[in-house]
Amino acid sequence: MKYNLSKFQTLVETFEALPTIGKKTAQRLAYHIAINDPFLGKKLSFAIENAITHVCKCTKCGFICEDELCNICLDETRNSDILCIVQSSKDIFAIEETSNFTGKYFVIDELNMHNIESLKEIVVHNKTKEVLFAITPSLANEAFILFIEDKLNGYDLQFTKLAQGVPTGVSLENVDLLSLSKSIEIRVKA
Numbered sequence: 001m002k003y004n005l006s007k008f009q010t011l012v013e014t015f016e017a018l019p020t021i022g023k024k025t026a027q028r029l030a031y032h033i034a035i036n037d038p039f040l041g042k043k044l045s046f047a048i049e050n051a052i053t054h055v056c057k058c059t060k061c062g063f064i065c066e067d068e069l070c071n072i073c074l075d076e077t078r079n080s081d082i083l084c085i086v087q088s089s090k091d092i093f094a095i096e097e098t099s100n101f102t103g104k105y106f107v108i109d110e111l112n113m114h115n116i117e118s119l120k121e122i123v124v125h126n127k128t129k130e131v132l133f134a135i136t137p138s139l140a141n142e143a144f145i146l147f148i149e150d151k152l153n154g155y156d157l158q159f160t161k162l163a164q165g166v167p168t169g170v171s172l173e174n175v176d177l178l179s180l181s182k183s184i185e186i187r188v189k190a
């Protein structure tokens, strides 16, 4: 049987393009929104539009925010002595959830000169004393750490990384809170 469901199909395909969403789930979501709860669909569409317009990256640390600077950069009660380097904003959510870190952050999602220059600026501006690499252990990430340490050579910094307890190759958002919290507390020399 031939039927024209091109608009429905476009919605399914759009959901399917999202991470972790397979075809079945995409169809279920599209059906739910188009037939069961169109009001939720409108709300979703508005929330997406609004987020795309207003959510951006903090110009200082790279964390997601809705203004030029994020709440963490603006928070003067946080400890500027220690700067935690992560590879994704999602890792900051995970670390913040442990409530065991009160320093500042810097997101390096890509090793390029622009990011390294921004990192140097924040180190100077914050008068950073310790750089903590909150990065999951792997060979590639060891190289990542060495590269950054080399670029920050001459800034009189202590380099540390998460202690054992964060499993190799697992992204921080998937590490259980207790292990992550402990590995921040008993961090080791990098």
Ligand SMILES: [Zn+2]
Binding pocket: 058, 059, 060, 061, 062, 063, 069, 070, 071, 072, 073, 074
């Ligand atoms: Zn920030």
